[in-house]
Structure formats: structure tokens, C-alpha cells
Amino acid sequence: MTPIDxxxxxxxxxxxxxxxxLDPRQLAGRLGDESTPGEVRAIIQAIAARHAGSGIELxxxxxxxxxxxxxxxxxxxxxxxxxPRKLSRAASEVLAIxxxxxxxxxxxxxxxxxxxxxxxxxxxxxxxxxxxxAGRREVPGRPLIYRTTDAFLQHFGLSSRKxxxxxxxxxAAGLLDPxxxxxxxxMGELDLVKDGExx
Amino acid sequence: MTPIDxxxxxxxxxxxxxxxxLDPRQLAGRLGDESTPGEVRAIIQAIAARHAGSGIELxxxxxxxxxxxxxxxxxxxxxxxxxPRKLSRAASEVLAIxxxxxxxxxxxxxxxxxxxxxxxxxxxxxxxxxxxxAGRREVPGRPLIYRTTDAFLQHFGLSSRKxxxxxxxxxAAGLLDPxxxxxxxxMGELDLVKDGExx
Amino acid sequence: xxxxxxxxxxxxxxxxREDALQLSLESWEGPLDLLLxxxxxxxxxxxxxxxxxxxxxxxxFITEMRALKLEVAADYLVMAAWxxxxxxxxxxxxxxxxxxxxxxxxxxLQLRLQRLAAMREAAAxxxxxxxxxxxxxLRPKPEGxxxxxxxxxxxxxxxxxxxxxxxxxxxxxxxxxxxxxPVVTLDxxxxxxxxxxxxxxxxxxLSDFLPADYDGPLRxxxxxxxFLAALExxxxxxxxxxxxxxxxxxxxxxxxA
Numbered sequence: 001m002t003p004i005d006x007x008x009x010x011x012x013x014x015x016x017x018x019x020x021x022l023d024p025r026q027l028a029g030r031l032g033d034e035s036t037p038g039e040v041r042a043i044i045q046a047i048a049a050r051h052a053g054s055g056i057e058l059x060x061x062x063x064x065x066x067x068x069x070x071x072x073x074x075x076x077x078x079x080x081x082x083x084p085r086k087l088s089r090a091a092s093e094v095l096a097i098x099x100x101x102x103x104x105x106x107x108x109x110x111x112x113x114x115x116x117x118x119x120x121x122x123x124x125x126x127x128x129x130x131x132x133x134a135g136r137r138e139v140p141g142r143p144l145i146y147r148t149t150d151a152f153l154q155h156f157g158l159s160s161r162k163x164x165x166x167x168x169x170x171x172a173a174g175l176l177d178p179x180x181x182x183x184x185x186x187m188g189e190l191d192l193v194k195d196g197e198x199x
Numbered sequence: 200m201t202p203i204d205x206x207x208x209x210x211x212x213x214x215x216x217x218x219x220x221l222d223p224r225q226l227a228g229r230l231g232d233e234s235t236p237g238e239v240r241a242i243i244q245a246i247a248a249r250h251a252g253s254g255i256e257l258x259x260x261x262x263x264x265x266x267x268x269x270x271x272x273x274x275x276x277x278x279x280x281x282x283p284r285k286l287s288r289a290a291s292e293v294l295a296i297x298x299x300x301x302x303x304x305x306x307x308x309x310x311x312x313x314x315x316x317x318x319x320x321x322x323x324x325x326x327x328x329x330x331x332x333a334g335r336r337e338v339p340g341r342p343l344i345y346r347t348t349d350a351f352l353q354h355f356g357l358s359s360r361k362x363x364x365x366x367x368x369x370x371a372a373g374l375l376d377p378x379x380x381x382x383x384x385x386m387g388e389l390d391l392v393k394d395g396e397x398x
Numbered sequence: 399x400x401x402x403x404x405x406x407x408x409x410x411x412x413x414x415r416e417d418a419l420q421l422s423l424e425s426w427e428g429p430l431d432l433l434l435x436x437x438x439x440x441x442x443x444x445x446x447x448x449x450x451x452x453x454x455x456x457x458x459f460i461t462e463m464r465a466l467k468l469e470v471a472a473d474y475l476v477m478a479a480w481x482x483x484x485x486x487x488x489x490x491x492x493x494x495x496x497x498x499x500x501x502x503x504x505x506x507l508q509l510r511l512q513r514l515a516a517m518r519e520a521a522a523x524x525x526x527x528x529x530x531x532x533x534x535x536l537r538p539k540p541e542g543x544x545x546x547x548x549x550x551x552x553x554x555x556x557x558x559x560x561x562x563x564x565x566x567x568x569x570x571x572x573x574x575x576x577x578x579x580p581v582v583t584l585d586x587x588x589x590x591x592x593x594x595x596x597x598x599x600x601x602x603x604l605s606d607f608l609p610a611d612y613d614g615p616l617r618x619x620x621x622x623x624x625f626l627a628a629l630e631x632x633x634x635x636x637x638x639x640x641x642x643x644x645x646x647x648x649x650x651x652x653x654x655a
Contacts, residue, residue: 004253010275012254013268017276017541030278030543050253054203055211055246069212069535071528076209076229077216077535087525090427096521112513114430115473157528165523175516179509186505218538268541276541279548286553288561294553295562313569327551355555364559366566374563 007031011040012047021064021154062153062160071157090121095130099152099164100176103134103145111179122146130155203249206230210239211246220263286327290320294329297345298363302333304342321345329354423463423470429477432456434511434518444512449504450488453481580616587623588630595637601649604628 004012011027024037024044031040044065048058051067058067069077087095094117097109110117125131134147148161158164170176174185203211210226223236223243230239243264247257256269268276286294296311297303309316324330333346347360357363369375426432436455440447460478463470484507487500528534594607604624612620628650631637637650 009252009254009269010272013272014254014275014543016255016266016537017268017543019540019542022543030275032278047254053208054249055208055213056215056255066536067215068530069216070208071533073209073212074528074533074535076231077212078532092521092525093427093517096517096524099524100517100520112510112517113427114510114514115428155530156524157530157534164520165527166520170516170520173516175513179506179513182509182513183502183506186509187502212535215537216535266537275543277544277546279546281550282547283550283552286551286557290551291553291557291561292565295558296565298558299562311569312565323551326549329551355553355558357555369559369563369566372559374559375566 005043007033007035007039008043008047011043015044015047015058015065016067018066021061021066021150023064059157060159061157062150064150064154066154087124088121090117091124094121095125095148095152098125098131098146099148099161100167100170102147102161103137104147105137105143105145107143108178128155204242206232206234206238207242207246210242214243214246214257214264215266217265220260220265222263286323287320289316290323293320294324294347294351297324297330298347298351298360301346301360302336302344303346304336304344306342308345423468423474429456429474430510430514432459432474433477433507434514437511444508444515447508447511449507450485453485453488456481457485580619582612582616582620582623584623584626584630587620587627591624591627591631592636595631595650595652598651601640601651604648604650607650 010031014027014030015022024040027044028035028037028040044058048060048065051058055069055073056067057070058065090113093113094109097112098104101108101112106117106122122131126133128151129149130152131146132149133144135145136142137145152158153160161167167176174182177185209230213226213229214221223239226243227234227236227239243257247264250257250266254268254272255266257264257266292312293308293316296308300307300311303311305316305321321330325332327350328348329351330345331348332343334344335341336344351357352359364372366375423432426435433452433456436459437444437447437452439455440451457478460470460474484500484503487496488504492499530536590609591607598607605621607624608617608620625648628637628639628648632639632650636653638653640649641647
């Protein structure tokens, strides 16, 4: 085995000891030498490669990296006392809507679900730090809008929002567009077809 | 790299995710297969060897194993940041008294200052490493006595205590003048001095 | 998935059975959710569902609930009224002037159901991912990266000396030093004047008897002492004094007698 370079050891130790995921910029800052975030990123990837296939893996979540156990070993590590947060059906739907549509206002969430969102539902998701307010929409009433957080990406094992399951298909199918827009498009297509028939 | 065997991965993950060090017997029990503690011990040693020289090490403590970061990288986990503070007037006085009268006890410092000196003031000066205890005075009560340190000389740009200006130097520099006298002199009432010189 | 009350397979299956309709409305997240569950019962792609059939199912469900004297929330009733209108519009001969047309309303409903279905499925896939604390695990007690603030005390030599000066000043025994003023004593003035009287024969001003280099406070002192000395010599009959008026110069000469 070739000896591991000092910087690589240092970065590995920092990622291992940290109580939160770290990005290359934070790591470069802590190294305190002349390392650039770009160099650090390359080293992180080397570390991740070294651990690949072992019982510990280094993963990227929203640009930040952390060590975790591989999912296929869950049965050995899960214990009775582990009680992951249970999400109500309403909360899981709202979370999905925020994730796939972000940034999104409460009214927009309600338009999709066809039902009022109780205050508690957003609170639960904010308390879990999976969603956070992201400013206000510049429309009358200036409603607060929400987005998902880095903690959301970490918890659900997503490297980035592009990793949201099926997001590309949903976008391509127009299912992330508002009803009004989809409706106009559908009517436009119908008119075209009609015109075509008449011609 | 040869692929890592399943049991080795499992044991590595268990050691990583455990909140306390584990021994081979506990690990064998959790594996839930026919592995003996002896086999597990051999696997643990293989894992430890695999991590040797990296930024993560697997160490034994009283027969139990756990992952930790190497001691030589501790400085990276605990970053120090300067927090400059101006020495208080009281602390400056005490420091000056120690410098001019060393070695000196707290009671003696108080006698010279004419006011009580809090323990905290001496603590600050010891934290700054400008004064240090220098034994005890052989008088009833055997009070601790203090002296200045090399760090004190260094900080104040003195090569030795003898470089401290004497009382006469201080007087000549106006540092022993009461404020009101200095004010009168500044106003030019110089007759007295002139007459005195001529007399 | 055991943690989720979401179960997408069960709902359509239950909707197929008449007794499933006995369920309380609390099982649904609003009328749209109920409609979606019923639509799933048609077992076709949401783009191909029969809106008319769906409307009829919904109205039948609500009717049954009311027949059972179950409380039906207002929003379910509002939806029922709207769907009843849609149903009649869909069944009546088409009126081209009607805007929006029943077909457009049906399309909107269909689009809404598609969107809700998409998000419901997305939520299920999201929650089925490898989640921290359930599928993947972190170090339970990482050392943490700490930032330790180290106090650096600062003071200059000047601060130190000023402080020491102040201590000295504050605690030195207060001694009032009376500055030694240059004075000419009465004895000295007498002696001087006696000598000078012998030299000056005519009337002379008192100040002429003083040494020329006396100035400032010393001169004032000399004047005062010499005046007293002149009075003393006059009392002894050794000098004569004269003055032309108040505050005028004082003259003296050796007594003529």
C-alpha cells in the first residue's frame, strides 16, 4: 500500500471527526496551508475511492461530504431503540411538493393538494430542518416561500436536487408545471389538432 | 484493490456506527452468523491494518475497539482563534507592581496598590503568562509570591528587569505628576522653577 | 416503508369493495385525495380515466355517507355540488357558448389529479430512500471540529508605566512641600540699609538702596524688608523719612542730627 499523503490524512480526519458535513472550502480553510478548494475536492474524491466497497463510505450531499455506513448493512446496524422520525401522510406530501417545486408558497402547496395545510405540517418539516423559508414571492400579499435544506439532502441521501427520484421525468411530462399552464398547453394542442382536421 | 469481504465490511460498519467501543464477542453476537470471537478478532486486526497510516485509526482500549482520529492530527480538530483583549487598568497596576517589586505576595501588592486585588486579576496575568508563582514567602501564613516571566520581558520589549525605568525616570517623564500639577505647568506658570534656579 | 401511513396499493383495492366506503372521511386528505383514490379504482392511466364515472362514484360515496348519518365536512360537500354541476353539463347537449366548457372543466380536474398523484408517488419514493438513522448511519459521537478562542492579553510598556505611576501617586504619603521662596529678611535689609545710608548723603528713594539685580518676587521681598528696616532706623533716629503724599515714593537720608 502506498503511504497516504499528509493532506489526505488531514482531510480524512477532519471529515471523520466533524459533527456535520463539510465542503471543500471549509476543509481548505481549516488546513491552513495554501490548498485550494479545487485541490481539496480532488483529495476528497481520492479518499472516497479508497473507502469504496468498505464498511464506511464517504458521500456528497449538497456539496458537503460526510462518512456514513452503506445502506445494504442497515439490518446489522438498526436497533430497536432507533426510532426515525415518523412523517404523517400530509407532511410527506408537503415535503415532496416543496422538494420538487421549490421555492414554493403555502398557497401553491395547497393548490396541488386541494386541501388546506395545517400550520403544524410545515412546522414539523421546519423543526426537522428539512425545509426552510426562502424569502417572499414578489406577488400581491408577498407570501413566504419555502425550499429544502442541505439537511434534507443529507437525510434522504441526495447528492443534489437533481437526484430527487424521477424529477426529470416529472419535469418532462409537465407534471411540475402549474395546472393553468398545463391546461393552456393542452388546449393549444387540441386547437392545433382541430385546425389540422379542419384543414 | 481486492474487494473487502462481507464480514469485514459489516464489522467495520458496526464499529463505525457504535456509540461505544465494542469487543469481539459483542461484534460476533451482532453479526448473527456462526463467527467466533476469535475470527472477529482477526478481522478487526485486518481492518485496523487497512486503516493504518490514514486519517482514521481503529484502536483497542481494554479489549474494546473503536475508531478515532490519530492524535497527531488533533491540532486540525481544535482550531485556535485569537481573541485580543486590552489589559484592564487594575491588571496593569498589579503587573507593574510585580515587575517593580518582585517577588511579591498578593498582600504586598494590595499594600502597595492601597486597594484590594481580586484573585481574577492575578489569574488574568498568569493566563497571559506574564507573571508566575515563585514559591512562598517564609513568613507566617507562607503566602505565595509572584514574579514576572520571560514572556513578560519579551512582550514588553525588555531585555531584563533592569531595563524598567526607575522612579526618577518616571518622575522626569511626568508619569508621577498629579494630573492638576501637570496641567498648571502646561499653562506656563513657570516662575517658580525659574526663580528657584536663580536663587 | 413500515413507518408510513401512506399505502398506495391498499386504497384503490379498498375503494373497489362496497364496505370500504364505510370508512370515515378522515382517511382522506380532502376531496381531491378522495377523488384520486376513486380514480385509481378505475385501474387506468389517469390520462384515460372517465371523469363522468369518477363524478358518479364520488357523488354515490357522499350520498352513502350522509345516508349513514356520518358527518361530511363542508369541503367534501362543495366538491360534490361542483361535480354534480359538471356531471349535468357533461350529459347535456353541448352548448358552444358556454365558457368554460364542461370538457375544459373536466380537463382541469384531470390535470389536478395527475399532479397530486405525481407528488404522492414522489413522496413515497423520497421516503423510501436510504435515510440517515434508518438505512445509513453516522458516527454517533464524533469528536467535532471545534474552534477555541484563545484570549490574547495586550498591554504596552507605556500602559504599564502609567499604571505604576498612578499607583505611586495614589499611595505615596502626601507631603506638602512649601517651595522655598527667595526672600530678603528684615535683618539682611537692616544691615544693607545701614551700610547704604553712610554712602548716600542726600535724599534718595527707598528703591535706590536696593541691589539693581533684584527683580521679580525677590525685589518685592526686598522692598518690603527695606521699608520695615527704614521704619526701624527712623525709630532709632538714624534716618529721616519724607513722602510728598500718599502712595508717592518714600525718600530717606541719614539723620542730620
